Amino acid sequence: MPVAVYEFPLCEKVRNYLRLEQLFKQLDHTATFDNEFESLHFFDVFFTLLDLLERLDVRTDFIRDIDVHEKNLVHWSNHPNIDTGALESALKTLHRLLSELKRTNKLGSNLKDDRFLSSIRQRFSIPGGATSFDLPHLFCWLKQSKDVRNKDIASWEKHLVIVRENITLLMQYLRERGRYEEVVATNGFYQGIVTDKVDLIRVRCSNIQGYFPVLSGNKYRYGIRFMQLVPDEGSAGGVKSDIKFEIACC
Known part of the structure; x- marks a missing residue:
């Protein structure tokens, strides 16, 4: 894939x-x-x-x-x-x-x-x-x-x-500081905790399902929201289904 x-x-x-x-x-x-x-x-x-x-x-x-x-x-x-x-x-x-x-x-x-x-x-x-x-x-x-x-x-x-x-x-x-682990974004959203040694979040996911990740957060925690490349009519563009993806905190 x-x-x-x-x-x-x-x-x-x-x-x-x-x-x-x-x-x-x-x-x-x-x-x-x-x-x-x-x-x-x-x-x-x-x-x-x-x-x-x-x-x-x-x-x-x-x-x-x-x-x-x-x-x-x-x-x-x-x-x-x-x-x-x-x-x-x-x-x-x-x-x-x-x-x-x-x-x-x-x-x-x-x-x-x-x-x-x-x-x-x-x-x-x-x-x-x-x-x-x-x-x-x-x-x-x-x-x-x-x-x-x-x-x-x-x-x-x-x-x-x-x-x-x-x-x-x-x-x-x-990049070598982080190792990928599989997680699930429930209803298209995943939240993690920021530690002092984390400077980079890497997200690895499918590139053919028509969605992409967006990250927001502060020095304590971050959130990853998966968005539709082509939003549905009348939708804000957020993915509503669960998404399996891999994340590495570097």
Whole structure:
């Protein structure tokens, strides 16, 4: 049965991590463009990513989270059944990322000095602003060989490698904290309790039954309401039947 995984962050930090993670996935999808219209989407995603990094202090969150994970791994090193090789590899990666973060000031700030990016970035914030008559130098670049374009893209993306690596690793650790268990939403509603260590709720359910989950709550408890994709006439859209699904608290 086709299933979908919905992720609901319970804190602003994880919300920002998920946004960055999705933008990197979009970036990967659009970086190997074959025509100019796909390339415009690449720059749109790229500049959105830069805007987000400029508004957030993710560097501080990265350093704090890596420090916590490092301490946890050191604690696990005393376990008799621990995989020593895997532990040493993980610690080496954490040490490297932490060292690179401490040598870096504002993440992605070096890209501000790129004359080409700076000359086109502002136009992308204007609806329909990225046209050939507004940005002839961009469309000249689009007509260059794929090797030339790929080399430029690689040079821009290398400034964000540290962000990508941190997001990938920290989200992996976060998701591994939770294990799925099957529960039932009675009349389409399920309620759970929030603990101090829960930052992310993952819901895995059918993707062909015409419903989707919506989460609401506070620092003490949360509720998941399943809604109809196409509401019945005169209905608020809530599912009235019992629904089995899987949930992981991370």
